[in-house]
Amino acid sequence: MAGHKFHWNDWCPGCGNFGILSAEQQAITELGITNNTVIVGGIGCSGKLSQYTRIPVSGVHTLHGRAIPFAVGIKLANPSLEVIVNGGDGDLLGIGAGHFVSVGRRNVDIVVILHNNGVYGLTKGQAAPTLFRGMKTKSLPRPNINDAINPVTLALASGYTFVARAYAYDVPHLKEIIKQAIKHKGLAFVDILQPCPTYNDINTKEWYDKRVYKMQDMDPVVKSESEMQEKLKKAIDKSYEWGERIPIGIFYKNELVPTYEERIKTSAPSYYDNYPAEQKIEYEKKLTTIIDPLLEERKVAEDN
Amino acid sequence: MRISWMIGGAQGTGIDTSANIFGKVVSTLGYYIYGNREYHSNIKGRHSYFTLTISDKKVRSIPEKADILVSFDAETVLQHFNEIKGYIIYNEGVKGTKVETVQSMESEVAERISKQLESENLPKTVEGALESAKRRGVKLIPVNYDEIAKKVAEEAKVQLSVVERVKNVIGIAVSTKLLGINEEHLAKVAGSTFKQELYRKLNVMAIKKAYELTESVYSLPKLEGAPERYLLDGNTAVAIGKIYGGLRFQSYYPITPASDESMYIEAHQEVLMEDPKTGDKKKGAVVVVQAEDELAAVNMAVGAALTGIRSSTATSGPGFSLMVEGIGWAGMNEVPVVITYYIRGGPSTGLPTRTSQADLLFSLFAGHGEFPKIVVASGTHDEAFKDAVLTLNLAERYQTPVIHLVEKTLANSYTTVPKQDLGVGQLYADRGKLILSPPEDYARFQFTDDGVSPRAPLGKALMYYTGDEHNEYGFISEDPVNRNIIYEKRMKKLELADKEIPEEERVKVYGNVNSENVVITWGAPTGVFMDILEETKLDFALLQLRMFSPFPSRFVSKFLQGRKRIIAAEGNYLAQAGKIVKMNTGIEATNYILKWNGRPFLRDEVEEALRNVIEKDVKKVMLSGGS
Numbered sequence: 001m002a003g004h005k006f007h008w009n010d011w012c013p014g015c016g017n018f019g020i021l022s023a024e025q026q027a028i029t030e031l032g033i034t035n036n037t038v039i040v041g042g043i044g045c046s047g048k049l050s051q052y053t054r055i056p057v058s059g060v061h062t063l064h065g066r067a068i069p070f071a072v073g074i075k076l077a078n079p080s081l082e083v084i085v086n087g088g089d090g091d092l093l094g095i096g097a098g099h100f101v102s103v104g105r106r107n108v109d110i111v112v113i114l115h116n117n118g119v120y121g122l123t124k125g126q127a128a129p130t131l132f133r134g135m136k137t138k139s140l141p142r143p144n145i146n147d148a149i150n151p152v153t154l155a156l157a158s159g160y161t162f163v164a165r166a167y168a169y170d171v172p173h174l175k176e177i178i179k180q181a182i183k184h185k186g187l188a189f190v191d192i193l194q195p196c197p198t199y200n201d202i203n204t205k206e207w208y209d210k211r212v213y214k215m216q217d218m219d220p221v222v223k224s225e226s227e228m229q230e231k232l233k234k235a236i237d238k239s240y241e242w243g244e245r246i247p248i249g250i251f252y253k254n255e256l257v258p259t260y261e262e263r264i265k266t267s268a269p270s271y272y273d274n275y276p277a278e279q280k281i282e283y284e285k286k287l288t289t290i291i292d293p294l295l296e297e298r299k300v301a302e303d304n
Numbered sequence: 305m306r307i308s309w310m311i312g313g314a315q316g317t318g319i320d321t322s323a324n325i326f327g328k329v330v331s332t333l334g335y336y337i338y339g340n341r342e343y344h345s346n347i348k349g350r351h352s353y354f355t356l357t358i359s360d361k362k363v364r365s366i367p368e369k370a371d372i373l374v375s376f377d378a379e380t381v382l383q384h385f386n387e388i389k390g391y392i393i394y395n396e397g398v399k400g401t402k403v404e405t406v407q408s409m410e411s412e413v414a415e416r417i418s419k420q421l422e423s424e425n426l427p428k429t430v431e432g433a434l435e436s437a438k439r440r441g442v443k444l445i446p447v448n449y450d451e452i453a454k455k456v457a458e459e460a461k462v463q464l465s466v467v468e469r470v471k472n473v474i475g476i477a478v479s480t481k482l483l484g485i486n487e488e489h490l491a492k493v494a495g496s497t498f499k500q501e502l503y504r505k506l507n508v509m510a511i512k513k514a515y516e517l518t519e520s521v522y523s524l525p526k527l528e529g530a531p532e533r534y535l536l537d538g539n540t541a542v543a544i545g546k547i548y549g550g551l552r553f554q555s556y557y558p559i560t561p562a563s564d565e566s567m568y569i570e571a572h573q574e575v576l577m578e579d580p581k582t583g584d585k586k587k588g589a590v591v592v593v594q595a596e597d598e599l600a601a602v603n604m605a606v607g608a609a610l611t612g613i614r615s616s617t618a619t620s621g622p623g624f625s626l627m628v629e630g631i632g633w634a635g636m637n638e639v640p641v642v643i644t645y646y647i648r649g650g651p652s653t654g655l656p657t658r659t660s661q662a663d664l665l666f667s668l669f670a671g672h673g674e675f676p677k678i679v680v681a682s683g684t685h686d687e688a689f690k691d692a693v694l695t696l697n698l699a700e701r702y703q704t705p706v707i708h709l710v711e712k713t714l715a716n717s718y719t720t721v722p723k724q725d726l727g728v729g730q731l732y733a734d735r736g737k738l739i740l741s742p743p744e745d746y747a748r749f750q751f752t753d754d755g756v757s758p759r760a761p762l763g764k765a766l767m768y769y770t771g772d773e774h775n776e777y778g779f780i781s782e783d784p785v786n787r788n789i790i791y792e793k794r795m796k797k798l799e800l801a802d803k804e805i806p807e808e809e810r811v812k813v814y815g816n817v818n819s820e821n822v823v824i825t826w827g828a829p830t831g832v833f834m835d836i837l838e839e840t841k842l843d844f845a846l847l848q849l850r851m852f853s854p855f856p857s858r859f860v861s862k863f864l865q866g867r868k869r870i871i872a873a874e875g876n877y878l879a880q881a882g883k884i885v886k887m888n889t890g891i892e893a894t895n896y897i898l899k900w901n902g903r904p905f906l907r908d909e910v911e912e913a914l915r916n917v918i919e920k921d922v923k924k925v926m927l928s929g930g931s
C-alpha cells in the first residue's frame with residue numbers, strides 16, 4: 001500500500017473535518033468492518049475524506065453532489081458492502097439536494113454523513129445551504145441573502161430512518177453516533193456541525209462549544225407501527241431547536257420500514273441469495289443467461 | 305413482393321392493438337414485416353399511425369406511399385390521402401367533416417391541405433380529400449362502422465357499447481380481405497387477443513360482416529417453409545440483448561424513446577443462468593432503478609459497475625446532456641459502463657417522439673477534457689441485439705464508457721428477425737482484465753504495456769477512485785510527470801481498441817463494392833439502402849459506419865480512395881458522419897442526401913434522391929417525406 005501510506009491530507013489546520021475523519025475511522029475499526037467498507041465522497045473539502053483515511057478502507061471520490069447515487073449503485077450491486085457517504089452542505093443540500101431527498105424514499109441501507117460548515121470550503125467560502133440569512137462570514141462580500149435549510153428536518157421529512165446530529169470536536173460522541181448509524185438497518189443520516197476556521201468565522205469552535213448539548217429526554221426509537229407518526233413529529237419538533245442551545249444525539253430511529261434491498265426482493269426473490277456482484281454471467285466466455293423464454297414470447301408462430 | 309399497409313387514428317383509440325393484430329396475421333402466414341410507429345408527444349387524442357411493409361423476403365424499410373390505408377376518423381384521411389396509392393378504407397360517417405373542424409390537427413397541416421384541395425377545386429372536407437385521391441387512381445372503400453356494429457349488437461343481443469371494443473377489427477378485416485387472407489385466420493389471431501368468449505364471438509361476427517364488403521385484389525397465400533423468426537422492436541432487441549449479455553444493473557430516468565428498454569428489463573428482472581459445464585441452473589436478479597434524474601441514473605450505473613458487474617443506463621438527448629459529467633468520471637476512472645443513447649429530434653426537447661441522427665457529434669465529443677470513449681451505432685434490429693452484447697464486452701475489455709446509438713426509428717419500429725440472425729449461442733462474453741483475487745499491493749490503475757490495468761471489483765481489494773487526476777493507486781496527484789504518464793495510459797486504450805477491433809466489424813459494406821458511387825450512412829437509414837440495393841438496379845456501394853470511435857480510418861480511407869461520388873446520407877443537417885469521415889480520412893463527401901424533419905428515411909424518396917444524385921449528379925437532396 002505504498003500510495004496509501006504517504007498520502008498527504010490538505011485540510012487547513014484546525015478544520016473540523018479532522019474530528020470527523022478520526023471518529024469515522026475509529027467507528028469502522030471498532031466495528032471490525034474495514035475490509036468491506038467503502039467511503040464515497042462528493043466534491044469539496046469534505047468529499048476528499050475518502051482519500052485521507054489511514055485505515056484500510058476503499059474510497060471513491062465522486063462528483064459534486066453525486067455521491068449518493070454512486071453509493072446507491074454500489075450498495076445495490078453488492079449489498080454485502082458497508083457504504084458511507086461523506087459530503088458538504090453545498091454538496092448534499094445544494095447541487096445534490098434532489099438525491100439527498102430522493103434516497104429518503106428508498107431507504108437504501110447506507111450512511112450519509114453531512115460535513116455541515118455553512119460554507120463552500122473548497123471554492124473559498126461562498127454561502128452554503130445551511131448558512132442563515134443575514135449572516136456575513138468573512139469571505140462573503142455581502143450578508144447572505146438566502147434562507148437556510150435545516151438538514152435534520154429535511155432528512156426526517158424525506159424518509160431517512162435514522163437521523164442524528166453530532167459535533168466534529170466531540171469525537172467520542174461522534175464516533176458512537178457513527179457506529180449506531182452504520183449498524184442501523186436502513187438509510188442513516190448524521191448531520192455533523194463542522195467548524196471551518198478558514199471561512200466560517202461565525203460558527204466557530206468557541207461558538208459551538210458553548211451551545212451544543214446532548215439530548216437526554218429523547219427516546220428516538222420507533223418500536224411499533226403505531227409509534228411512527230408520533231416519534232417522527234417529536235423528532236421534527238426537536239430539530240427546530242437552534243440558537244443558544246443546540247441538541248446533538250439521535251433524533252429518530254425506525255427499523256420497521258423495509259429497506260430498498262428488501263423491496264427488490266419482493267419482485268426478485270433471488271436478490272440476496274445471488275446478488276448482482278456475485279452472479280456468474282459467463283463461464284469460459286460462454287454467456288450463461290438463458291433468454292429462450294424471452295424470445296419464445298416474441299416467436300412468430302401460427303398457433304399463438 | 306412488397307405491399308405496404310397503413311393505419312391511423314387518434315392516440316389511445318386502439319391503433320397500436322390493431323396494428324399488432326394485423327402484423328401478427330401476416331407474419332404468422334410466413335411473411336416478413338417491418339413496421340414503423342409515428343406519434344405525437346401526447347397520450348390521448350393526437351394523430352398517430354403505423355406503416356407496415358409486408359414482404360416475402362427480409363425487409364427493413366417503409367415506402368413513401370402505402371398500398372392500403374385503414375382509417376376510422378377524419379384526420380387520418382386528411383393526413384394521409386396523398387400518401388396512398390391503392391385503397392383507402394374509410395368511415396362513411398366522417399365524409400362530410402370539414403378540414404377546419406378537425407381540432408387535433410396542427411394548423412400548418414390543415415392549411416396545407418386546404419390550399420391543396422382549393423387548388424384542385426375540391427371541397428375542403430374529407431370527401432374532397434377522398435376525391436383527390438380517387439382522381440389519382442386510388443380506390444375508395446367506404447365502411448359503415450356504426451351500421452356493422454349495430455347489426456352485430458342486434459344479432460348477438462348485446463348492448464351497442466359492448467361491441468365498441470371490437471370495432472377496430474372491422475378495418476383490419478376489410479384490409480385482410482383485400483389481401484386475400486382467409487377469414488378464419490384473422491378470426492383466430494384476433495380472437496387470441498381477447499380472453500372472454502363473448503368478445504371472440506363478437507369479433508367473428510364483425511369480421512364476417514366486414515368480409516362481405518369487398519373483394520380480394522391481392523393474394524397472400526400462406527408461405528411454406530418460412531424460417532423461425534421473432535417479432536422485435538428496437539427497444540426490446542436491446543433489452544433482451546443486454547440481459548443475455550449479462551447486464552445486472554440498469555438505472556434510468558423516464559424519457560421517450562428510451563424508457564421502454566428499461567421497463568422491459570424490469571419486467572423480466574429475475575433471470576435464469578445455467579452453468580454450461582455442470583448444467584446447474586440458478587436464478588439471479590437484474591437490479592433496475594428508476595432514478596430521480598439522469599444525473600443519478602448515470603452515476604448509479606457507474607457506481608454499480610465499480611463492483612465488477614455489467615451495468616448500463618438508457619436515455620435520449622436531454623437526459624444524455626445531463627449525463628455527460630458522469631460519463632467523464634467513468635472515463636477518468638476507467639469504468640466499464642454502457643449508455644444506450646436513443647436519438648430523437650432536438651435541440652432542447654425538440655421533436656420528442658420523432659426520429660433524428662443529429663446527436664452523433666455530441667455523443668462522440670461529450671465530456672470535458674480528453675478520455676477514451678467507444679461509440680457504436682446499430683442499423684438494424686438484429687444488430688441492435690448483438691450490439692447490446694458487443695458494447696458490454698467492449699466496455700469491460702477497454703474499461704471505458706461505451707455509447708450505443710439507436711435512433712427512435714429503430715427503437716419504435718418492429719420487424720421479424722430470423723432466429724439465426726441473432727447469433728444466440730455464438731455471442732460470447734469478454735470480461736477483459738477482470739480479476740477476482742487481486743494481489744495484496746493492488747493498484748487499480750497499475751501501469752501496463754497496453755494501458756489496460758487489471759480490474760478488481762470494489763470490495764475485493766483496497767482501492768481508491770477519484771475524478772481528479774491520480775496516480776496508480778487512485779490517489780489525487782497533480783505531479784506533471786505522473787499526469788503525462790497516466791493521461792497517456794488512458795488515451796492509449798483507444799489506440800489498442802483501434803488495433804484490436806477488426807475494422808470489418810466497425811464498418812460494413814454492401815452492394816457493388818467496385819461502384820464509382822459510394823453511399824455512406826449509419827443507423828436506421830442503412831436498412832433503407834439495403835432494401836434499395838436488393839430491389840433496384842441502382843449501382844452503388846453502401847458503406848455502413850458502425851463504430852465512430854475508434855473510427856475505422858484505414859478501411860474507410862482505402863475504400864473511398866478514387867471514387868467518383870461519395871454520398872453522405874443521414875438524418876441531420878450538418879452531415880455529421882460525413883464530417884467524421886473527413887476528420888479521420890481527409891476525404892470529403894461529394895454529394896448529400898439529408899433529412900431532418902423528424903420522419904424516417906422512406907424507401908421511395910431515397911430511391912428517387914439516389915437516382916438524382918447518381919444520374920444527374922445533384923449535389924444535395926433534402927428529403928421531406930412523411931406526415
Ligand SMILES: Cc1ncc(C[n+]2csc(CCOP(=O)(O)OP(=O)(O)O)c2C)c(N)n1
Nearest residue numbers: 044045046064088089090091119120121122
Ligand atoms: C458541477 C460542479 N460545479 C462546481 C464545482 C466546484 N466546486 C468544487 S467544491 C465546491 C463546493 C463545496 O462545498 P461543500 O459541498 O459545502 O463542501 P466543503 O468544501 O465545504 O466541505 C464547488 C462548488 C464542481 N466541482 N462541480
Ligand code: SF4
Nearest residue numbers: 011012015045121196
Ligand atoms: S476551507 Fe474550511 S472546510 Fe476546507 S479544509 Fe479549510 S477549514 Fe476545512
